[in-house]
Amino acid sequence: MLSAIPFMFMVSLTVFILIQLPPGDFVDSYAASLSASGEVIDAATMADMRHRFGLDQNILMQYFQWMSGIILHGDFGYSFEWNSPVSALLWERMGLTLILSICTLMLTWMIALPIGIYSAVRRYSIGDYFFTLVGFVGLAVPQFLLALVMMFAGVKYFGIDVTGLFSQDYANAPWSWDRVVDLLKHLWIPMIILGTASSASLIRIMRANLIDQLYMPYVVTARAKGLSETKLLLKYPVRIALNPFVSSIGWILPNLISGAVITSIVLNLQTVGPQLYQSLLSQDIYLSGAILLLICLLTVVGMLISDILLVLLDPRIRFE
Amino acid sequence: MVDIVNTAATNNDVILDVRHLKTYFGTGDKAVRAVDDVSFQLKRGKTLCIVGESGSGKSVTARSILQIVDPPGKIMDGEILYYGKDAKGQDLARLDERGKEIRSIRGHEIAMIFQEPMTSLSPIHTIGDQIIEAILLHQDVNKEEAKNRAIEMLRKVEIPNPAVAIEKYTFEYSGGMRQRAMIAMALACNPKILIADEPTTALDVTTQAEILALIKNLQEQYGMAVLFITHDMGVVAEIADEIGVMKNGHLLEFGTAEEVFYTAKNDYTRELIDSVRKLETSARKARKNTTTDQKLMEVRGVSKIYPGRKGFLGGKTSAPFKALDNVSIDLYEGENLGIVGESGSGKTTLGNCIIRVLNPSGGEVLYRMGSGQIVDLAKAGTHDLREVHQEIRMVFQDPFASLNPRMTIAQIVGEPLLVSGKAKGQALRDRVTELLATVGLPAMALDRYPHAFSGGQRQRIGIARALACNPRLIIADEATSALDVTLRSQILDLLLDLQEKLNLSFILVSHDIGVIRYFCDRVAVMYKGQLVEVGEAEKICSAPDHAYTKALISAVPGTHPQDKRIMNRHRYNAEAPSKVA
CATH class of the missing domain: 1.10.3720.10 (MetI-like)
Known part of the structure; x- marks a missing residue:
């Protein structure tokens, strides 16, 4: 029964790696969707967004922030697209x-x-x-x-x-x-x-x-x-x-x-x-x-x- | 065929009168006539044994009486008159198989016990639940009362501490205990007839003796008639008042035990009895003595220990289990060594440790190769083992499971030669043909698959495969146990013939004293992983020294109806283990 804990840890790691695997990040796909409707955002805004979302840190840091939020505060993170907490x-x-x-x-x-x-x-x-x-x-x-x-x-x-x-x-x-x-x-x-x-x-x-x-x-x-x-x-x-x-x-x-x-x-x-x-x-x-x-x-x-x-x-x- | 229908039909002694019973599987021309025109009578308070080999229809006959033949089996014709309730008799064959009437007979008037006590009881209900159910079905009592009766029944069948045992599940019982529980369940409603369908076949010989004595005992207490189905003439000799012999769905012979054993009219009956009596003698005595004083193998202090297991959540741990405890024994060239013991005694483990299917935990097995070199099999590496496995081969118990169903006989027998690179192509085929001829099979068997052969023929194929590499030692693990008794001595005779021709030595692992006595020069008796006695076969089988061996030998059924050996058997009770505390 207790083996579920390390198992969940492995699962969370795998999940995080998997969702990071596709090339680019949310800012890229956001920019792409904007440019599809004719708007353009410059590189500085994009960098600013990345910094705000914590996307400029390395993957390991992002993972630990995410996990510690879940474990310590029950906070599953923030949905960029919906502009509201995931939970x-x-x-x-x-x-x-x-x-x-x-x-x-x-x-x-x-x-x-x-x-x-x-x-x-x-x-x-x-x-x-x-x-x-x-x-x-x-x-x-x-x-x-x-x-x-x-x-x-x-x-x-x-x-x-x-x-x-x-x-x-x-x-x-x-x-x-x-x-x-x-x-x-x-x-x-x-x-x-x-x-x-x-x-x-x-x-x-x-x-x-x-x-x-x-x-x-x-x-x-x-x-x-x-x-x-x-x-x-x-x-x-x-x-x-x-x-x-x-x-x-x-x-x-x-x-x-x-x-x-x-x-x-x-x-x-x-x-x-x-x-x-x-x-x-x-x-x-x-x-x-x-x-x-x-x-x-x-x-x-x-x-x-x-x-x-x-x-x-x-x-x-x-x-x- | 014997016609006894008109002899004593209205006789007051008769409780069950089966007349011209026909039970077929399927209909029309393709129907399998499992029971074909069988008539017999069962007398009150007496034991009738129906004996026959596998496929003779004896079980189907028994099941027809309660109409519990598996589909598509169906009673086609005949009468089963039951004189339990009144003198007029009730024809059980006419009753609706799902109806109330037959259900009030089943378990109430006529109860039945089966061969496999493990699978014949539900694994997920307690023993008590299953016995109480039978009581509540047929008797007008409340649950409390039913439970008390169930406990009383368990006490009657000599289950220790019945009030606790009643809450246990089948897998917590040993094989013998399960069969006792089954008997308790069957007798819970005081049936007038007990049908026992091979109730002791799956049990060790000492447990078998206990169960047979128990049935006899209860039969006298309750005045039941017993219909006992078995393939074992020895058991028949021990318990039967009357005997019916079946073959291919026909009743070949019917008479009192004395008549059948001493003045049998039918050839097949005589053959059955002879093949059992044959195993009461030694075939080795009558043959040329092949034993030399050259040691072929020395087993020195071999042990096999299975480590204990951790329970769930680090709970209960099971103690390490000693399957073999410091076993030492010699084997001489040309000798037949028997290893005898009950299930769990470690006899098969010993064979497997010698041929290194299992790795022994300690000790050494010194084997003298054909080249004169001595190899310790307990420590030999892969390369040495490959050489050794050319010289030591194995014949297995189950001729159905030990041959690959997708390989032809030529492939099966030729495989050891092909793997060792000794022969291929036409040379291989010639050698396989020669091997098949040695074991008495025609060359046309080469390209057929195992399913085309009978049990005895398959065991011959297994032997041919063992002989392929010209071995010097053959380990036969219960090689005749799965075979009908008439085939048993044929296979043993074949092995003895081969021994004279091919300079073989044998280690025969068996639970069957008859087989050991017939085949072996010396016998090692095993009990709980230890070797309790080693000696000349003749001596061990007639005047053993060790108390356990005495108990074992005295539990073996005899072949003469007058000397009821089992009833006067010697019982061995040293630290007798029981699964229910």
Whole structure:
């Protein structure tokens, strides 16, 4: 567990090196965007900006300043592009992203687990083939395409705008009960779009896990005891087939946050993905660095959670 | 085929009457007839053994009774009349396999125990949970009461400290304890019939003896009938009142133990019994003595220690484990040395240390090369080992796992020659053909893959591979354990023939006293990493000195139904370890 600390240190170093790797810095890309609109800034202004942002120091110094700010003051740095502290920018988006991710995860499991169990128990039945087909289509269709189709269908046939997480009235409003209701109204479409592919793969995983367990000798033993098929199924093979799921929570968490960038851009969702993309483009290093760091932290935390859950669920691991 | 259907159908003694049972896997012409027209009767309070080799259909027969055959297996025809509830009899074959009626029979009237006590119990539920579940299913008691009964059952099967043991998981139990827990679970609802499907096959011989005695004991207490499925004629001789012999789905012979053992009508039955009795004699005595007084190998104080491991977060540390503790033994040229012991005794580790698959932690293994040079195998470098590995070869236990499924027989057998650069091209092919002929396989086997061969044939291929480089010493690690009993003596005879022709010495590692007695000149007995006794095979197997060896030998099942050896066995209890404290 304690090994997470040096690991996070390595991660932060790698992240910082990575975001510094592209040639030039924020001032260069700022100047480039200005010159695209016809304005020109002279070298002295640029040097002045570099000095103000601390970009003229060497990389190591910049790294230590950044890290000490995070560790000592919880200060993730300053976003050049947005002219505001990174933490202020991040929290709202992070919160929305987490809500969306967790709802999507729940939906995925609610759909995938029962279907997976059905497919395994009724292997090679018509139902199994049907879900297999649906699953493969779900896996094969890119999410952003699905998003585009949904947007089109929404506007054309239902006359509703499915983009964004809020209606225009609530987009920048302070939090209120009405705003929550508005969020819930918008949440289900990205949930379905984002959940499709992961449901499809979870169905396949559950099916394969369960088939491995269904013919184990302990199932025969339980049957020979006189247990009914349903009770037996849920208590023994399904219970054991769930363990690999728990261990996958670790990589589902960061994936849900960073994995849907294109879809989020298409749907204009105020989540972390599009912000990361934009900050990388404009070389807004502290913003992109903070996001990358948080994603890595979530991975580590996710792994820890799934390890702890696994220990609770599986006595074999407890006694290792 | 024996027709006994009409003899005693309504006899009051009969509790289970199986008539013309047919269980097939699949349908139509391609169906595998796993059980084909099998009829037998099980009498109240008696033990019926169904014996047969792998694939004979004995397990499927047992599972058909409770309708728990794995799909696509299905009872196609026949009756299974159960006279437990009333004199009229209930036909179990007619019941719906998912229905309430059959479920009230399973575990309640007829209970079953299985071969692999590890995989046959759920790894993530406690032993108690699984026993209590069986009690709650069939008896009208509350949880508290059920738990007390479960503890009582664990006490009956002689599990120490049952109130604590009930909260443990299967992996905290030893193999024998798991099987005891399984028996406790099966007997929790006082069944009238216990079906035991090879319950002792995965266990050591002394543990097997304990379990057999326990079943016998409980059978008398509860007045159960026992249907015992096994491949081991020795076990049959120990426990059977009546015997059914199966082969290829047919019941070839059915009769009392005495009838089957002494006046068997069927040739196959006689063959089975003979192949077990054969292993009660020594084949080495009858042959030319090849042993010389030239020492081939001296093992001096060899140890193998596995260091302790740090636990999670620097918690519990496990103590270093001594797999081999100061073992010394000599091997003479032309001699067959047996190493016998139970699982965990270090016998395989010793073999692996000699051939340097494992690096010994201490001691020396002085080996005299064909050139007369003496090499210490415990310290030899890569270059020396390469030479040594031409002279010492190994034959492995599992003929299915030890042959690469993607290589042809010619490639498998020829590989040692190719690697050592001794032969290639046509010369290699000729040599491989010759080797296959030596082990009794036709040349047409050359270009086929391992899956095309049976277990016995594969073991011959493994032997041919070992012979490829003209070795002087062969280490055979449980080389016959995975084979059916009729094949066992064939392979041993083959090895003895080869020894006379090729001037070989053998180290045979085995848990099977019969195999050791048949094949070896001298025997080393191992127990917990130590060598407890070394001596002439004949003496060790009939009049051993050490108390552990005595216990080991007396736990080996006999081959005559009258002398129930196991019931009068010698028990060894020195620092008897038990996993549950």
